[in-house]
Amino acid sequence: MLLIGAPGSEFRRAAELAQGAGAEVTMADAPAPALETLREQGADLVMIDVLEDVVGFLGDLRTERFVVPVLACGISAPAERAVAAIRAGARDYVPLPPQRELIAAAIASVVERQSQVRIGGHPVLERAMALAGAVAPSGSPVLVSGGKGSGKETMAREIHRLSGRADPIVSVECAGVAADVLESELFGHEAGAFPGAAARRVGRLEGARTGTIFLREVGALAPATQARLLAALIEKRFRRLGGEEDVPFEARLIASTSMDLELAVEAGSFREDLLVRLSLARIGVPPLTEHGDDIAGLAEHFMEEFAQADGLPARPLSPQAIAVLRAYGWPGNIRELRECIHRAALLARGQRIEAEDLTRADGSPLEAIVSLPSVADGRIEVNGLIGRTVEEVERELILGTLERCQGNRTSASNILGISVRTMRNKLRTFIEGGIAVPPAA
Ligand SMILES: Nc1ncnc2c1ncn2[C@@H]1O[C@H](COP(=O)(O)OP(=O)(O)OP(=O)(O)O)[C@@H](O)[C@H]1O
Numbered sequence: 208m209l210l211i212g213a214p215g216s217e218f219r220r221a222a223e224l225a226q227g228a229g230a231e232v233t234m235a236d237a238p239a240p241a242l243e244t245l246r247e248q249g250a251d252l253v254m255i256d257v258l259e260d261v262v263g264f265l266g267d268l269r270t271e272r273f274v275v276p277v278l279a280c281g282i283s284a285p286a287e288r289a290v291a292a293i294r295a296g297a298r299d300y301v302p303l304p305p306q307r308e309l310i311a312a313a314i315a316s317v318v319e320r321q322s323q324v325r326i327g328g329h330p331v332l333e334r335a336m337a338l339a340g341a342v343a344p345s346g347s348p349v350l351v352s353g354g355k356g357s358g359k360e361t362m363a364r365e366i367h368r369l370s371g372r373a374d375p376i377v378s379v380e381c382a383g384v385a386a387d388v389l390e391s392e393l394f395g396h397e398a399g400a401f402p403g404a405a406a407r408r409v410g411r412l413e414g415a416r417t418g419t420i421f422l423r424e425v426g427a428l429a430p431a432t433q434a435r436l437l438a439a440l441i442e443k444r445f446r447r448l449g450g451e452e453d454v455p456f457e458a459r460l461i462a463s464t465s466m467d468l469e470l471a472v473e474a475g476s477f478r479e480d481l482l483v484r485l486s487l488a489r490i491g492v493p494p495l496t497e498h499g500d501d502i503a504g505l506a507e508h509f510m511e512e513f514a515q516a517d518g519l520p521a522r523p524l525s526p527q528a529i530a531v532l533r534a535y536g537w538p539g540n541i542r543e544l545r546e547c548i549h550r551a552a553l554l555a556r557g558q559r560i561e562a563e564d565l566t567r568a569d570g571s572p573l574e575a576i577v578s579l580p581s582v583a584d585g586r587i588e589v590n591g592l593i594g595r596t597v598e599e600v601e602r603e604l605i606l607g608t609l610e611r612c613q614g615n616r617t618s619a620s621n622i623l624g625i626s627v628r629t630m631r632n633k634l635r636t637f638i639e640g641g642i643a644v645p646p647a648a
Contacts, residue, residue, distance in 0.1 A: 208314065210234045211241040211264070212256030217282050221254065221305040228311040238264040242271070246408040250275055252314065254301065257281040257288040262295040269296075270403030272391040274384055278313055280305075329498035335362065335490055342488040343369035348440065348460040350425075350485040352468075353492030354617045356542030359463035360423065362492055366461060367419040374418030374458070377411050381422055386429035391448055394435060400449025410447065412439065415458035425462035425485065426471050430478070437481045460485075495537040495544060496621045503529045505541065509548040510560070519552055527562040534577040536608075536622060538615035547573070576611065605633055606644065614645040 208230040212218050222232045233250070235241035238259055244250070245268075255261055257279045265277060279292035280301040289300040301309055342349055343366045351359040360378065367376040381389060387401070395410030412420055422428075428436065439445035440460065444453040462485050471477035495502065506524055514521035524532070537543055547565055555564035565573040605623065612618040620630040634644050 208232050208252045208254065209241055209244055209250040210254050211238060211259060212236070212254075212280075213258075215282075217303040217305065218256070221280070221303060221310060224305050224307050224310040225314060227307070228314050230314055238267070242267060243406075245273055245275070246271075246406055248409065249411060249414055253277045254280050254313070255292075255297075257284045257292050257300070261288075261292040261297060265292075265296045267405075271405060271408065272388040272396075272401075272403075274388055274392050329500045331493045332498045332501060335492055336365070338488075338490050339366045340369055342366065342490070344371070345488070346459050347487045348462065348485050349488045349490060350468075350482075351461060351463045351490050351492060353463075353465065354494045354540050354615060355465050355538075357465075357492045357494055357540040359465070359492050360421065361541075362490060363419070363421045363461040363463065367421075367459075370419070370459065372418050372459065374416040376419040376421055377415040377458075378421040378423060379411050380424065382424040382427040384427075386432060389429070390432050390435070393432065394439075394445055394447055395450075395454075396448035397450040400447070404449065407447070412445065412456060412458060413447075413454050417457045418459070420458045420460055422460065422462040424464060424466075426464045426466045426468055426477055428477075430476075433478045433481050437478060437484060440481075440484050494615075494617045494621055495540040496618050499533055502532050502544065505544060506532055506548050509545050510552055513549050513552040517552065522552075522555065522557075522559050524560045525562065528560050528565060531562045531565055531573050531577055535573050536612040536615070536618045538613040538618050543568075602633075602637060602642070605630070606637070606642075609634075609645050614647050616647060 208225050210218060210222055210225075210232060211234075213236055214234065218234070222234060225232050230252070233244055233248070235244055238255070241253070241255075241264070245253075253275055255264060255277060258281060261277075261279055268275065268277070277297045278299050278301055279289060279297040280303050281288065282303045284302075293300060299313065301313055339362055349363070349366060351362050353359050363378075364376060379389075379392060384392070391400075391404075391408065391410065393410050393412055395408045395413055396404050398404055398406050435445065439456045443456050445456055446453060468477050468482050472479045472482055503524070506529070510524070511521045513519065532544070532547075539546075546568065548560075550566055551560045551564040555561070557564075562574050563572060567573060567576070605619070608622050609616070609619040612622065616627055616630050616634075620627045623630070625633075637644050
Protein backbone atom coordinates (compact mmCIF):
# COMPACT_ATOMS: atom_id res chain seq x y z
CA MET A 208 0.00 0.00 0.00
CA LEU A 209 1.29 3.44 -0.92
CA LEU A 210 0.33 6.46 1.22
CA ILE A 211 0.73 9.91 -0.32
CA GLY A 212 0.60 13.09 1.73
CA ALA A 213 2.65 15.47 3.85
CA PRO A 214 4.01 13.48 6.80
CA GLY A 215 1.92 14.07 9.90
CA SER A 216 0.68 12.14 12.86
CA GLU A 217 -2.63 11.19 11.19
CA PHE A 218 -0.80 9.71 8.23
CA ARG A 219 1.59 7.84 10.47
CA ARG A 220 -1.40 6.46 12.36
CA ALA A 221 -3.07 5.38 9.06
CA ALA A 222 0.16 3.62 8.08
CA GLU A 223 0.33 1.84 11.45
CA LEU A 224 -3.28 0.71 11.13
CA ALA A 225 -2.72 -0.53 7.57
CA GLN A 226 0.32 -2.46 8.75
CA GLY A 227 -1.78 -3.89 11.56
CA ALA A 228 -4.30 -5.03 8.92
CA GLY A 229 -1.52 -6.94 7.16
CA ALA A 230 -0.44 -4.42 4.48
CA GLU A 231 3.13 -3.56 3.61
CA VAL A 232 3.21 0.26 3.60
CA THR A 233 5.38 2.74 1.69
CA MET A 234 4.99 6.49 2.31
CA ALA A 235 5.58 9.32 -0.17
CA ASP A 236 5.24 12.99 0.73
CA ALA A 237 3.97 14.07 -2.73
CA PRO A 238 2.59 12.62 -5.98
CA ALA A 239 5.92 12.89 -7.88
CA PRO A 240 7.95 10.60 -5.56
CA ALA A 241 4.87 8.37 -5.31
CA LEU A 242 4.96 7.89 -9.10
CA GLU A 243 8.66 6.98 -8.79
CA THR A 244 7.78 4.33 -6.20
CA LEU A 245 5.01 2.94 -8.40
CA ARG A 246 7.36 2.73 -11.38
CA GLU A 247 9.95 0.88 -9.31
CA GLN A 248 7.90 -1.44 -7.15
CA GLY A 249 4.18 -1.06 -7.94
CA ALA A 250 1.46 -1.18 -5.27
CA ASP A 251 -1.85 -2.94 -4.72
CA LEU A 252 -3.55 0.14 -3.24
CA VAL A 253 -2.83 3.89 -3.10
CA MET A 254 -4.19 6.33 -0.52
CA ILE A 255 -3.73 10.02 -1.31
CA ASP A 256 -4.48 13.15 0.73
CA VAL A 257 -7.14 15.25 -1.05
CA LEU A 258 -4.99 18.33 -0.37
CA GLU A 259 -2.55 16.94 -2.96
CA ASP A 260 -3.28 17.25 -6.68
CA VAL A 261 -5.41 14.10 -6.80
CA VAL A 262 -6.92 14.86 -10.21
CA GLY A 263 -3.46 15.40 -11.75
CA PHE A 264 -2.11 12.26 -10.06
CA LEU A 265 -5.00 10.11 -11.35
CA GLY A 266 -4.40 11.56 -14.83
CA ASP A 267 -0.70 10.60 -14.60
CA LEU A 268 -1.66 7.07 -13.57
CA ARG A 269 -3.89 6.75 -16.61
CA THR A 270 -1.29 8.15 -19.01
CA GLU A 271 1.36 5.83 -17.64
CA ARG A 272 -1.06 2.88 -17.76
CA PHE A 273 -1.08 1.97 -14.08
CA VAL A 274 -3.88 -0.26 -12.86
CA VAL A 275 -4.07 0.44 -9.16
CA PRO A 276 -7.09 1.39 -7.03
CA VAL A 277 -6.79 4.83 -5.44
CA LEU A 278 -8.54 5.98 -2.29
CA ALA A 279 -8.69 9.65 -1.37
CA CYS A 280 -8.36 10.63 2.29
CA GLY A 281 -8.18 13.82 4.28
CA ILE A 282 -8.34 15.55 7.66
CA SER A 283 -11.62 17.51 7.79
CA ALA A 284 -11.14 18.22 4.08
CA PRO A 285 -13.62 20.39 2.19
CA ALA A 286 -16.38 18.20 0.75
CA GLU A 287 -15.82 19.50 -2.79
CA ARG A 288 -12.25 18.16 -2.72
CA ALA A 289 -13.48 14.68 -1.85
CA VAL A 290 -16.17 14.87 -4.55
CA ALA A 291 -13.65 16.03 -7.16
CA ALA A 292 -11.35 13.13 -6.25
CA ILE A 293 -14.14 10.59 -6.64
CA ARG A 294 -15.24 12.18 -9.92
CA ALA A 295 -11.68 11.92 -11.22
CA GLY A 296 -11.62 8.19 -10.51
CA ALA A 297 -10.76 7.66 -6.83
CA ARG A 298 -12.61 4.61 -5.52
CA ASP A 299 -13.70 6.11 -2.22
CA TYR A 300 -12.98 8.74 0.41
CA VAL A 301 -11.59 7.79 3.83
CA PRO A 302 -11.73 10.51 6.52
CA LEU A 303 -8.73 10.99 8.80
CA PRO A 304 -7.98 10.59 11.72
CA PRO A 305 -8.28 7.00 10.60
CA GLN A 306 -10.42 4.35 12.20
CA ARG A 307 -9.09 0.82 12.34
CA GLU A 308 -12.26 -0.65 10.76
CA LEU A 309 -12.29 1.86 7.88
CA ILE A 310 -8.68 1.19 6.96
CA ALA A 311 -9.18 -2.58 7.23
CA ALA A 312 -12.34 -2.33 5.08
CA ALA A 313 -10.49 -0.20 2.51
CA ILE A 314 -7.76 -2.82 2.25
CA ALA A 315 -10.28 -5.67 2.16
CA SER A 316 -12.23 -3.96 -0.64
CA VAL A 317 -9.32 -4.20 -3.03
CA VAL A 318 -7.27 -7.12 -1.76
CA GLU A 319 -9.36 -10.12 -0.84
CA ARG A 320 -8.34 -11.37 2.54
CA GLN A 321 -7.24 -14.95 2.16
CA SER A 322 -8.45 -17.36 4.79
CA GLN A 323 -6.02 -19.61 6.48
CA VAL A 324 -6.14 -22.67 4.23
CA ARG A 325 -8.15 -25.54 5.50
CA ILE A 326 -7.39 -28.70 3.59
CA GLY A 327 -10.59 -30.68 3.56
CA GLY A 328 -10.47 -34.40 4.14
CA HIS A 329 -12.33 -35.16 0.91
CA PRO A 330 -10.32 -37.27 -1.56
CA VAL A 331 -10.90 -34.95 -4.58
CA LEU A 332 -9.45 -31.93 -2.78
CA GLU A 333 -6.70 -34.02 -1.20
CA ARG A 334 -5.71 -35.28 -4.64
CA ALA A 335 -5.49 -31.70 -5.92
CA MET A 336 -3.43 -30.66 -2.87
CA ALA A 337 -1.11 -33.67 -3.27
CA LEU A 338 -0.50 -32.63 -6.88
CA ALA A 339 0.24 -29.09 -5.69
CA GLY A 340 2.81 -30.47 -3.25
CA ALA A 341 4.40 -32.57 -5.98
CA VAL A 342 4.81 -29.70 -8.48
CA ALA A 343 5.74 -27.02 -5.91
CA PRO A 344 9.53 -27.56 -5.83
CA SER A 345 9.97 -27.48 -9.62
CA GLY A 346 10.05 -24.21 -11.51
CA SER A 347 7.61 -25.30 -14.19
CA PRO A 348 4.48 -23.28 -14.93
CA VAL A 349 1.25 -24.49 -13.38
CA LEU A 350 -2.27 -24.02 -14.67
CA VAL A 351 -4.93 -24.06 -11.97
CA SER A 352 -8.44 -24.45 -13.33
CA GLY A 353 -11.79 -24.44 -11.60
CA GLY A 354 -15.03 -22.54 -11.09
CA LYS A 355 -15.28 -19.00 -9.73
CA GLY A 356 -14.29 -18.77 -6.08
CA SER A 357 -13.37 -22.47 -5.88
CA GLY A 358 -9.93 -21.77 -4.41
CA LYS A 359 -7.61 -21.37 -7.40
CA GLU A 360 -5.63 -18.47 -5.93
CA THR A 361 -5.53 -20.25 -2.59
CA MET A 362 -4.04 -23.25 -4.40
CA ALA A 363 -1.49 -21.00 -6.15
CA ARG A 364 -0.49 -19.48 -2.80
CA GLU A 365 -0.11 -22.98 -1.33
CA ILE A 366 2.16 -24.01 -4.23
CA HIS A 367 4.21 -20.86 -3.70
CA ARG A 368 4.48 -21.51 0.04
CA LEU A 369 5.48 -25.13 -0.50
CA SER A 370 8.07 -24.09 -3.11
CA GLY A 371 10.04 -22.34 -0.36
CA ARG A 372 10.81 -19.37 -2.64
CA ALA A 373 12.02 -16.40 -0.62
CA ASP A 374 10.64 -13.74 -2.97
CA PRO A 375 6.93 -12.95 -2.85
CA ILE A 376 3.96 -14.11 -4.91
CA VAL A 377 2.63 -11.29 -7.08
CA SER A 378 -0.97 -11.57 -8.21
CA VAL A 379 -2.24 -9.89 -11.39
CA GLU A 380 -5.86 -9.81 -12.56
CA CYS A 381 -6.02 -10.25 -16.35
CA ALA A 382 -9.78 -9.96 -16.88
CA GLY A 383 -11.38 -6.58 -17.45
CA VAL A 384 -8.11 -4.68 -18.01
CA ALA A 385 -7.37 -2.96 -21.34
CA ALA A 386 -4.78 -4.91 -23.36
CA ASP A 387 -2.17 -2.13 -23.55
CA VAL A 388 -2.51 -1.34 -19.84
CA LEU A 389 -2.10 -4.98 -18.87
CA GLU A 390 0.93 -5.35 -21.12
CA SER A 391 2.67 -2.46 -19.32
CA GLU A 392 1.59 -3.83 -15.98
CA LEU A 393 3.14 -7.22 -16.75
CA PHE A 394 6.25 -6.35 -18.74
CA GLY A 395 6.95 -2.76 -17.67
CA HIS A 396 8.06 -0.12 -20.14
CA GLU A 397 10.88 2.26 -20.96
CA ALA A 398 10.54 6.04 -21.04
CA GLY A 399 8.96 7.07 -24.35
CA ALA A 400 7.58 3.58 -25.12
CA PHE A 401 4.21 5.22 -25.76
CA PRO A 402 2.94 8.80 -25.48
CA GLY A 403 2.79 9.47 -21.74
CA ALA A 404 5.46 6.94 -20.71
CA ALA A 405 7.42 9.56 -18.80
CA ALA A 406 9.91 7.20 -17.18
CA ARG A 407 10.95 3.57 -16.98
CA ARG A 408 8.51 1.33 -15.16
CA VAL A 409 9.30 -2.07 -13.72
CA GLY A 410 6.55 -4.59 -14.60
CA ARG A 411 5.07 -7.23 -12.34
CA LEU A 412 6.99 -10.09 -13.99
CA GLU A 413 10.22 -8.34 -13.10
CA GLY A 414 8.95 -7.20 -9.70
CA ALA A 415 8.18 -10.80 -8.70
CA ARG A 416 11.96 -11.46 -8.93
CA THR A 417 12.55 -15.15 -8.13
CA GLY A 418 9.15 -15.52 -6.48
CA THR A 419 5.88 -16.44 -8.21
CA ILE A 420 3.79 -14.48 -10.66
CA PHE A 421 0.14 -15.46 -10.45
CA LEU A 422 -1.99 -14.55 -13.48
CA ARG A 423 -5.64 -14.68 -12.58
CA GLU A 424 -7.96 -15.54 -15.52
CA VAL A 425 -5.15 -16.03 -18.03
CA GLY A 426 -7.75 -16.72 -20.77
CA ALA A 427 -8.49 -12.98 -20.86
CA LEU A 428 -4.98 -12.11 -22.16
CA ALA A 429 -5.00 -10.36 -25.54
CA PRO A 430 -3.30 -12.21 -28.44
CA ALA A 431 -0.23 -9.91 -28.43
CA THR A 432 0.26 -10.38 -24.67
CA GLN A 433 -0.12 -14.14 -25.04
CA ALA A 434 2.65 -14.08 -27.67
CA ARG A 435 4.92 -12.01 -25.40
CA LEU A 436 4.27 -14.27 -22.43
CA LEU A 437 4.98 -17.41 -24.46
CA ALA A 438 8.28 -15.94 -25.69
CA ALA A 439 9.21 -14.98 -22.10
CA LEU A 440 8.51 -18.53 -20.93
CA ILE A 441 10.56 -20.09 -23.70
CA GLU A 442 13.49 -17.68 -23.59
CA LYS A 443 13.39 -17.01 -19.84
CA ARG A 444 13.80 -13.32 -20.57
CA PHE A 445 11.80 -10.48 -22.02
CA ARG A 446 12.04 -6.81 -22.83
CA ARG A 447 10.15 -3.97 -21.24
CA LEU A 448 7.84 -2.27 -23.76
CA GLY A 449 9.99 -0.05 -25.96
CA GLY A 450 13.13 -1.57 -24.41
CA GLU A 451 16.22 -3.03 -26.02
CA GLU A 452 17.72 -4.58 -22.95
CA ASP A 453 16.82 -8.16 -21.95
CA VAL A 454 15.37 -8.62 -18.50
CA PRO A 455 15.75 -12.11 -16.99
CA PHE A 456 12.43 -13.82 -16.25
CA GLU A 457 13.17 -15.67 -13.04
CA ALA A 458 9.76 -15.96 -11.44
CA ARG A 459 7.64 -19.11 -11.48
CA LEU A 460 4.41 -18.67 -13.42
CA ILE A 461 1.11 -19.92 -12.08
CA ALA A 462 -2.01 -19.11 -14.08
CA SER A 463 -5.64 -19.63 -13.22
CA THR A 464 -8.67 -20.05 -15.41
CA SER A 465 -12.36 -20.53 -14.84
CA MET A 466 -13.00 -20.79 -18.57
CA ASP A 467 -12.46 -23.86 -20.69
CA LEU A 468 -9.18 -22.98 -22.41
CA GLU A 469 -9.48 -25.90 -24.84
CA LEU A 470 -12.70 -24.32 -26.08
CA ALA A 471 -10.94 -20.95 -26.24
CA VAL A 472 -8.25 -22.57 -28.40
CA GLU A 473 -10.95 -24.06 -30.65
CA ALA A 474 -12.57 -20.62 -30.88
CA GLY A 475 -9.21 -19.08 -31.80
CA SER A 476 -9.02 -16.72 -28.81
CA PHE A 477 -6.22 -18.55 -26.95
CA ARG A 478 -2.91 -19.82 -28.33
CA GLU A 479 -2.58 -23.57 -28.32
CA ASP A 480 1.22 -23.43 -27.86
CA LEU A 481 0.79 -21.24 -24.77
CA LEU A 482 -1.83 -23.60 -23.38
CA VAL A 483 0.55 -26.54 -23.92
CA ARG A 484 3.31 -24.72 -21.99
CA LEU A 485 1.01 -23.68 -19.19
CA SER A 486 -0.44 -27.17 -18.94
CA LEU A 487 2.85 -28.94 -18.13
CA ALA A 488 1.47 -29.18 -14.64
CA ARG A 489 -2.26 -28.81 -14.40
CA ILE A 490 -4.35 -28.83 -11.27
CA GLY A 491 -8.14 -28.86 -11.32
CA VAL A 492 -9.76 -27.38 -8.24
CA PRO A 493 -13.10 -29.14 -7.79
CA PRO A 494 -16.34 -27.20 -7.33
CA LEU A 495 -17.46 -27.10 -3.72
CA THR A 496 -20.41 -29.39 -4.38
CA GLU A 497 -17.95 -32.06 -5.53
CA HIS A 498 -16.33 -32.12 -2.09
CA GLY A 499 -19.54 -31.54 -0.19
CA ASP A 500 -18.21 -33.50 2.80
CA ASP A 501 -15.90 -30.53 3.46
CA ILE A 502 -18.74 -27.99 3.68
CA ALA A 503 -19.44 -28.39 7.39
CA GLY A 504 -15.73 -28.24 8.31
CA LEU A 505 -15.12 -25.20 6.12
CA ALA A 506 -18.19 -23.44 7.54
CA GLU A 507 -16.97 -23.99 11.11
CA HIS A 508 -13.49 -22.87 10.11
CA PHE A 509 -14.85 -19.60 8.66
CA MET A 510 -17.11 -19.11 11.67
CA GLU A 511 -14.09 -19.26 13.99
CA GLU A 512 -12.11 -16.95 11.72
CA PHE A 513 -14.82 -14.27 11.63
CA ALA A 514 -15.58 -14.60 15.32
CA GLN A 515 -11.93 -13.91 16.04
CA ALA A 516 -11.60 -11.04 13.54
CA ASP A 517 -14.83 -9.29 14.54
CA GLY A 518 -14.58 -10.02 18.27
CA LEU A 519 -17.76 -12.14 18.26
CA PRO A 520 -18.45 -15.44 20.00
CA ALA A 521 -17.85 -18.49 17.73
CA ARG A 522 -21.22 -20.24 17.52
CA PRO A 523 -21.90 -23.78 16.33
CA LEU A 524 -24.08 -24.47 13.31
CA SER A 525 -27.28 -26.41 13.95
CA PRO A 526 -27.74 -29.75 12.13
CA GLN A 527 -30.49 -28.15 9.98
CA ALA A 528 -28.16 -25.30 9.05
CA ILE A 529 -25.52 -27.83 7.97
CA ALA A 530 -28.15 -29.78 5.97
CA VAL A 531 -29.11 -26.57 4.13
CA LEU A 532 -25.46 -25.76 3.42
CA ARG A 533 -25.01 -29.29 2.03
CA ALA A 534 -28.09 -29.05 -0.18
CA TYR A 535 -27.33 -25.67 -1.75
CA GLY A 536 -25.67 -25.57 -5.21
CA TRP A 537 -22.83 -23.06 -4.36
CA PRO A 538 -22.33 -21.45 -7.78
CA GLY A 539 -19.78 -19.13 -6.13
CA ASN A 540 -18.05 -22.09 -4.43
CA ILE A 541 -15.88 -21.55 -1.32
CA ARG A 542 -15.96 -17.74 -1.61
CA GLU A 543 -19.76 -17.78 -1.55
CA LEU A 544 -19.76 -20.14 1.46
CA ARG A 545 -17.28 -17.88 3.26
CA GLU A 546 -19.40 -14.79 2.63
CA CYS A 547 -22.57 -16.62 3.66
CA ILE A 548 -20.96 -17.60 6.98
CA HIS A 549 -19.68 -14.04 7.46
CA ARG A 550 -23.21 -12.66 7.09
CA ALA A 551 -24.55 -15.27 9.51
CA ALA A 552 -21.77 -14.52 12.04
CA LEU A 553 -22.64 -10.81 11.96
CA LEU A 554 -26.43 -11.03 11.84
CA ALA A 555 -27.53 -14.18 13.71
CA ARG A 556 -28.82 -13.50 17.20
CA GLY A 557 -29.20 -16.98 18.74
CA GLN A 558 -26.78 -19.24 20.60
CA ARG A 559 -26.14 -21.17 17.40
CA ILE A 560 -26.45 -20.55 13.68
CA GLU A 561 -29.81 -21.80 12.43
CA ALA A 562 -30.89 -22.60 8.88
CA GLU A 563 -32.82 -19.30 8.64
CA ASP A 564 -29.64 -17.33 9.40
CA LEU A 565 -28.08 -18.49 6.13
CA THR A 566 -28.67 -16.12 3.22
CA ARG A 567 -27.35 -15.34 -0.23
CA ALA A 568 -25.74 -11.98 -1.04
CA ASP A 569 -29.15 -10.56 -2.08
CA GLY A 570 -30.59 -11.49 1.33
CA SER A 571 -32.72 -14.41 0.10
CA PRO A 572 -32.68 -17.33 2.52
CA LEU A 573 -30.81 -20.44 1.36
CA GLU A 574 -33.56 -22.54 2.92
CA ALA A 575 -36.08 -21.31 0.34
CA ILE A 576 -33.75 -22.04 -2.56
CA VAL A 577 -32.78 -25.55 -1.54
CA SER A 578 -36.38 -26.78 -1.15
CA LEU A 579 -36.14 -30.30 -2.49
CA PRO A 580 -38.37 -31.76 -5.21
CA SER A 581 -41.56 -33.33 -3.90
CA VAL A 582 -40.85 -36.76 -2.55
CA ALA A 583 -43.44 -39.32 -1.44
CA ASP A 584 -42.27 -42.28 0.60
CA GLY A 585 -38.75 -41.73 -0.62
CA ARG A 586 -39.86 -41.90 -4.27
CA ILE A 587 -40.11 -38.96 -6.62
CA GLU A 588 -43.74 -38.00 -7.23
CA VAL A 589 -44.33 -39.02 -10.86
CA ASN A 590 -48.05 -38.33 -11.33
CA GLY A 591 -47.42 -34.82 -12.60
CA LEU A 592 -44.95 -36.17 -15.11
CA ILE A 593 -47.12 -38.80 -16.75
CA GLY A 594 -48.07 -37.83 -20.28
CA ARG A 595 -44.80 -35.94 -20.83
CA THR A 596 -41.89 -37.23 -22.87
CA VAL A 597 -38.61 -38.22 -21.26
CA GLU A 598 -36.96 -35.58 -23.45
CA GLU A 599 -39.20 -32.81 -22.06
CA VAL A 600 -38.70 -33.87 -18.45
CA GLU A 601 -34.95 -34.12 -18.93
CA ARG A 602 -34.85 -30.65 -20.49
CA GLU A 603 -36.82 -29.14 -17.61
CA LEU A 604 -34.65 -30.86 -15.05
CA ILE A 605 -31.46 -29.62 -16.70
CA LEU A 606 -32.68 -26.04 -17.17
CA GLY A 607 -34.24 -25.93 -13.68
CA THR A 608 -31.03 -27.15 -12.04
CA LEU A 609 -28.97 -24.72 -14.10
CA GLU A 610 -31.20 -21.86 -13.06
CA ARG A 611 -30.88 -22.82 -9.41
CA CYS A 612 -27.10 -22.86 -9.86
CA GLN A 613 -27.30 -19.37 -11.41
CA GLY A 614 -26.02 -20.66 -14.74
CA ASN A 615 -22.95 -22.40 -13.32
CA ARG A 616 -22.45 -25.34 -15.70
CA THR A 617 -20.03 -27.21 -13.46
CA SER A 618 -22.20 -27.07 -10.33
CA ALA A 619 -25.34 -28.06 -12.27
CA SER A 620 -23.52 -30.99 -13.97
CA ASN A 621 -22.31 -32.20 -10.58
CA ILE A 622 -25.79 -32.10 -9.10
CA LEU A 623 -27.22 -33.92 -12.15
CA GLY A 624 -24.42 -36.48 -12.19
CA ILE A 625 -23.45 -35.80 -15.81
CA SER A 626 -20.18 -34.52 -17.27
CA VAL A 627 -19.76 -30.86 -18.13
CA ARG A 628 -19.24 -31.93 -21.75
CA THR A 629 -22.62 -33.73 -21.79
CA MET A 630 -24.20 -30.66 -20.22
CA ARG A 631 -22.70 -28.42 -22.91
CA ASN A 632 -23.89 -30.73 -25.70
CA LYS A 633 -27.41 -30.74 -24.25
CA LEU A 634 -27.41 -26.94 -23.94
CA ARG A 635 -26.20 -26.60 -27.52
CA THR A 636 -29.13 -28.76 -28.68
CA PHE A 637 -31.57 -26.63 -26.66
CA ILE A 638 -30.17 -23.41 -28.14
CA GLU A 639 -30.35 -24.86 -31.65
CA GLY A 640 -34.00 -25.72 -30.92
CA GLY A 641 -34.66 -22.07 -29.98
CA ILE A 642 -34.92 -22.70 -26.21
CA ALA A 643 -33.54 -20.03 -23.88
CA VAL A 644 -30.65 -21.22 -21.70
CA PRO A 645 -29.48 -19.38 -18.53
CA PRO A 646 -26.25 -17.49 -19.28
CA ALA A 647 -23.00 -19.01 -17.91
CA ALA A 648 -22.12 -17.81 -14.39
N1 LIG B 1 -9.15 -24.67 1.12
C1 LIG B 1 -9.54 -23.48 1.59
N2 LIG B 1 -9.56 -23.24 2.92
C2 LIG B 1 -9.98 -22.06 3.40
N3 LIG B 1 -10.37 -21.02 2.65
C3 LIG B 1 -10.37 -21.18 1.32
C4 LIG B 1 -9.96 -22.41 0.71
N4 LIG B 1 -10.08 -22.27 -0.64
C5 LIG B 1 -10.54 -21.02 -0.85
N5 LIG B 1 -10.72 -20.36 0.32
C6 LIG B 1 -11.22 -18.97 0.50
O1 LIG B 1 -12.26 -18.74 -0.46
C7 LIG B 1 -12.12 -17.46 -1.08
C8 LIG B 1 -11.99 -17.65 -2.59
O2 LIG B 1 -10.77 -18.37 -2.84
P1 LIG B 1 -9.81 -18.01 -4.08
O3 LIG B 1 -9.60 -16.54 -4.21
O4 LIG B 1 -8.60 -18.87 -3.93
O5 LIG B 1 -10.73 -18.53 -5.28
P2 LIG B 1 -10.49 -18.39 -6.85
O6 LIG B 1 -10.96 -19.65 -7.46
O7 LIG B 1 -9.09 -17.99 -7.14
O8 LIG B 1 -11.47 -17.17 -7.18
P3 LIG B 1 -11.75 -16.43 -8.60
O9 LIG B 1 -12.39 -17.44 -9.50
O10 LIG B 1 -12.68 -15.33 -8.27
O11 LIG B 1 -10.44 -15.93 -9.12
C9 LIG B 1 -10.91 -16.79 -0.44
O12 LIG B 1 -11.36 -15.95 0.60
C10 LIG B 1 -10.12 -17.95 0.14
O13 LIG B 1 -9.40 -17.56 1.29
